[in-house]
Amino acid sequence: MAELVAVIASTHHPFYYRASTATGEDRPPFADEWVRKVEAFRETLTKARPDVLVMVGSDHFHQLWLDNMPQFLVGKAPFYDANWYNEEREFGLPRMFFTGQEDLSAYILREGLDAGFDLAFSNELRIDHSITCPIITLRPQNDLPIVPIYTNIFAPPLPRPKRFVQLGRTIRELVESWPADKRVAVIGTGHLSLELGGPRQFGPHGPDPEFDRKAVEWISSGDIEGCLSEVTLDSLHLPGNATHGFMDFMLMMGVAGEGAKADYVDTYDLFHTMEAYFTWYPNGGVA
Amino acid sequence: MSKYLLNKFLFTVDRDPDLVERYREDPRGTVEWWEAEYANRLLSCHGGEASTWLRFEDAEREALAGHDYPKLFELGAHPFLTLTLFIAMFERDHEPMGFQTEYARRLAHMTLPYPDIAT
Numbered sequence: 234m235a236e237l238v239a240v241i242a243s244t245h246h247p248f249y250y251r252a253s254t255a256t257g258e259d260r261p262p263f264a265d266e267w268v269r270k271v272e273a274f275r276e277t278l279t280k281a282r283p284d285v286l287v288m289v290g291s292d293h294f295h296q297l298w299l300d301n302m303p304q305f306l307v308g309k310a311p312f313y314d315a316n317w318y319n320e321e322r323e324f325g326l327p328r329m330f331f332t333g334q335e336d337l338s339a340y341i342l343r344e345g346l347d348a349g350f351d352l353a354f355s356n357e358l359r360i361d362h363s364i365t366c367p368i369i370t371l372r373p374q375n376d377l378p379i380v381p382i383y384t385n386i387f388a389p390p391l392p393r394p395k396r397f398v399q400l401g402r403t404i405r406e407l408v409e410s411w412p413a414d415k416r417v418a419v420i421g422t423g424h425l426s427l428e429l430g431g432p433r434q435f436g437p438h439g440p441d442p443e444f445d446r447k448a449v450e451w452i453s454s455g456d457i458e459g460c461l462s463e464v465t466l467d468s469l470h471l472p473g474n475a476t477h478g479f480m481d482f483m484l485m486m487g488v489a490g491e492g493a494k495a496d497y498v499d500t501y502d503l504f505h506t507m508e509a510y511f512t513w514y515p516n517g518g519v520a
Numbered sequence: 521m522s523k524y525l526l527n528k529f530l531f532t533v534d535r536d537p538d539l540v541e542r543y544r545e546d547p548r549g550t551v552e553w554w555e556a557e558y559a560n561r562l563l564s565c566h567g568g569e570a571s572t573w574l575r576f577e578d579a580e581r582e583a584l585a586g587h588d589y590p591k592l593f594e595l596g597a598h599p600f601l602t603l604t605l606f607i608a609m610f611e612r613d614h615e616p617m618g619f620q621t622e623y624a625r626r627l628a629h630m631t632l633p634y635p636d637i638a639t
Contacts, residue, residue: 294531294598294600294601295535298531299524299527299528299531299639300562300564301564317535318535318536319534319535319604322608323604323607323608387598387600388639389637389638390638429599429600430593430598430599430601430603430623431593431627431630431634432627432628432629432630434603434620434623434624435617435620435624436624470632470633470634471632474634475599475600
């Protein structure tokens with residue numbers, strides 16, 4: 234059976250690539266500290282020595298659209314092109330290319346259906362920055378095959394938070410029952426408080442530092458029940474109109490498990506959002 | 521209202537570099553052309569399978585033709601789509617982050633609950 238060697242949850246700030254590669258007067262004052270934090274975070278994946286990455290993220294209206302919107306979708310392709318014209322335009326992201334782990338995609342689709350999730354699939358998925366950003370930060374050599382799993386976090390009606398947790402638990406069960414001698418890391422990205430296209434956007438901090446503080450505590454302590462007792466689809470509007478991306482963090486809490494304390498926690502308070510990085514080692518170590 | 525069509529306009533223009541420039545330079549002409557030629561395209565099909573019934577409400581057409589992003593927010597257009605397209609068109613005219621903060625300032629009168637963005 235495959236081994237789940239690391240569970241990683243992270244924000245996916247699309248400006249990291251530009252900030253970290255800028256030089257001279259173009260380099261923002263926060264870049265060096267941001268790079269230092271990301272490189273320390275990267276080491277938590279490196280030392281887990283994964284063979285395969287299951288990548289949880291959300292398409293930002295790049296390919297998936299309101300004419301046919303899946304709630305949860307698994308990519309099942311041999312290769313994936315990545316990043317879009319409007320991400321290149323707005324964030325300076327490079328075009329990227331990934332190899333798929335098709336047999337694990339097929340396994341998750343078949344077994345996921347039988348586990349109660351009517352998963353959509355795509356044989357021609359172009360990845361966006363919710364998955365390319367964690368590759369840039371955590372695995373810049375981009376040398377591992379991936380299984381992309383997309384969630385709908387901003388095209389209402391959305392699945393409720395509990396459903397994201399349930400999918401996380403199921404993804405873990407499926408990874409650990411996959412009959413392959415592979416070391417698998419599950420990496421998911423989302424947001425803490427965030428406002429986009431509204432009056433609270435692009436301030437000096439995230440729109441709701443108190444929510445961010447509580448969210449980091451829920452995640453780092455694995456307090457799924459506490460989180461579910463306070464977070465609803467309606468309440469997630471309060472910390473910022475794009476905060477529903479937090480449900481991808483809740484999915485990753487489901488992968489890590491109830492009460493599972495993160496082995497690595499770091500945050501970085503940047504303009505308009507709080508960066509947050511978490512790693513769990515499910516087997517208690519990385520041997 | 522036809523929030524779906526409003527969002528479809530933002531979506532199809534934002535992802536096409538030629539349309540972004542066309543909408544920046546000639547907003548009313550682009551909206552009129554788009555509604556006549558593009559609104560009823562099924563995005564995954566050839567033209568022979570197009571829809572027949574999609575059209576803007578007058579307020580929506582005027583908001584798009586006026587580059588009026590506060591009005592689009594009030595009408596329930598998806599704020600992510602509105603923001604990214606208007607950044608594409610107008611960020612170049614401002615200092616770094618200047619357009620985004622101006623965007624927020626022009627929406628400062630809005631309070632929770634925001635307009636429903638469900639289509």
